[in-house]
Amino acid sequence: GESVGLHLPTLSVQEGDNSIINCAYSNSASDYFIWYKQESGKGPQFIIDIRSNMDKRQGQRVTVLLNKTVKHLSLQIAATQPGDSAVYFCAETPNTGGFKTIFGAGTRLFVKA
Amino acid sequence: EPEVTQTPSHQVTQMGQEVILRCVPISNHLYFYWYRQILGQKVEFLVSFYNNEISEKSEIFDDQFSVERPDGSNFTLKIRSTKLEDSAMYFCASSEQGALYEQYFGPGTRLTVT
Numbered sequence: 001g002e003s004v005g006l007h008l009p010t011l012s013v014q015e016g017d018n019s020i021i022n023c024a025y026s027n028s029a030s031d032y033f034i035w036y037k038q039e040s041g042k043g044p045q046f047i048i049d050i051r052s053n054m055d056k057r058q059g060q061r062v063t064v065l066l067n068k069t070v071k072h073l074s075l076q077i078a079a080t081q082p083g084d085s086a087v088y089f090c091a092e093t094p095n096t097g098g099f100k101t102i103f104g105a106g107t108r109l110f111v112k113a
Numbered sequence: 114e115p116e117v118t119q120t121p122s123h124q125v126t127q128m129g130q131e132v133i134l135r136c137v138p139i140s141n142h143l144y145f146y147w148y149r150q151i152l153g154q155k156v157e158f159l160v161s162f163y164n165n166e167i168s169e170k171s172e173i174f175d176d177q178f179s180v181e182r183p184d185g186s187n188f189t190l191k192i193r194s195t196k197l198e199d200s201a202m203y204f205c206a207s208s209e210q211g212a213l214y215e216q217y218f219g220p221g222t223r224l225t226v227t
Contacts, residue, residue: 042221046215091156097169098170099146101146101216103148103158
């Protein structure tokens with residue numbers, strides 16, 4: 001079936017530490033996996049995506065890892081800053097040809113100063 | 114920096130009434146989407162739109178919903194006869210050719226059905 005879920009609803013980290021947000025997915029046929037950030041009162045903001053034929057992709061201060069064997073996706077944020085406090089959603093794009101994106105339940109990241 | 118805009122920011126309507134939510138996607142984008150988010154819950158896909166037709170829709174997007182691109186800049190979501198459970202934040206998003214899944218979201222319209 002189509003479902004994307006998150007291991008933890010909240011994550012609290014100290015400013016400057018690295019954050020790791022995890023996600024499990026169930027649809028093996030998805031083309032892309034994506035991470036979005038949503039700040040309070042705003043729409044989701046694209047962070048990074050990874051194609052299903054890749055294991056790792058790096059962006060600015062973020063790294064996404066994809067483990068297809070265990071259907072696991074993670075987002076690593078280096079040197080977490082107060083501005084990183086938000087809800088993070090993983091999402092997947094089933095290979096249905098219609099550009100559908102399925103979001104997971106979200107993890108709230110708190111950054112302690 | 115170009116951005117997706119949505120109007121109104123908040124819409125209050127009575128059950129059974131029709132509402133139209135409006136969006137102006139980023140000008141060079143070709144793919145358009147509507148999502149909804151019930152308070153405190155995850156973002157749910159409603160519909161994707163490309164080349165003046167629906168590409169895919171979810172089970173939420175029933176006959177009460179329709180989308181339209183009436184001109185070269187606007188993209189609208191119409192709910193024909195609103196129900197209490199339609200109360201949610203509705204987000205429009207757009208993306209460009211070659212980066213389909215790098216979607217840019219608008220600030221949302223909060224729809225309250227009373």
